[in-house]
Amino acid sequence: MSVITTVCDLLDEYHGEKQWSNGRPILDELIYTILSQNTSAANSDRAYESLVNRFETWQAVAGSPVEDIASAIKSGGLANIKAPRIKNILLQIGERQHGDTNLDWLAELTDKEAVDYLLGFEGVGRKTAACVLMFSLGRPALPVDTHVHRVAMRLGLIEKVSADAAHDLLAQIVPAERIYSFHINMVAHGRQVCHARGPKCSQCVLDRICRWAGSNKGG
Ligand code: SF4
Secondary structure, eight states: OOHHHHHHHHHHHHHOOOOOOOOOOHHHHHHHHHHHTTSOHHHHHHHHHHHHHHOSSHHHHHTSOHHHHHHHTGGGSOHHHHHHHHHHHHHHHHHHTTTOOOOGGGGGSOHHHHHHHHHTSTTOOHHHHHHIIIIIHOOSOOOOOHHHHHHHHHHTSSOSOOHHHHHHHHHHHSOGGGHHHHHHHHHHHHHHTSOSSSOOGGGOTTGGGOHHHHHHHTO
C-alpha cells in the first residue's frame, strides 16, 4: 500500500472520513474564503453572516462604500484589507457580466480554467481558488493551508517547498476521490495533534510512518 493511501486511511480512522455534500454557490464561497484568510473559522463565519445579513445582494455590496463593508466584516479581522478586496472583485465581475455577479457558469469549466479565472483577481491565490473549487463544486482541488503544508512536509509527503508549490505536488499524489477528506482531516490534525510548536508525536496515529517523528526518535 502506498504511503499516501496509508496516511489517508489513518487520518480517516482517527478523525472520521469526510464526504463532500452541497456547497455554497461559487460567488458566496469565494467571498467566504476571502473572509477566512488569516483568521479562524469562527471569525470568518461571524463576518460572513454579518455581511449577508447587512446587504441583500452581492450587487448591493459592490455598490456600497468600502467603509460600510469593512464595518460589516470587522468581527473577522483585517477588515480594512478584505473590504476593498471584496468590493473590487464584485465590481470586476459586474463589469465583465453587465451587472450580473453570478459565477455559477464556472461549473462548466475545467478545473484549470476555473482556477485560472479565479487567480485573475487580486487577493485570490492558489489556496483560495482551490477552496472555491473543492467546497463549492466538490472538485478534486486540494487547498494547502498552513496546517496541510506543515503536516505534509513533516510526514515527508513533500520536500520543503512553498505552500503554493505544494498545491501541485500534493494534488499529484493524493487520489482525487480522497482529496476532500484528506484536506479536512489534515487541517484537523494540524490543529489538534501536529501543532506548529510541540507536535504530540507520542499520541499521533501517523508516527510510525512520519519522517519528522522518525528522525527525532533517532536523535
Ligand atoms: S508524528 Fe509528530 S510530526 Fe509526524 S504528523 Fe504526527 S504529530 Fe506531526
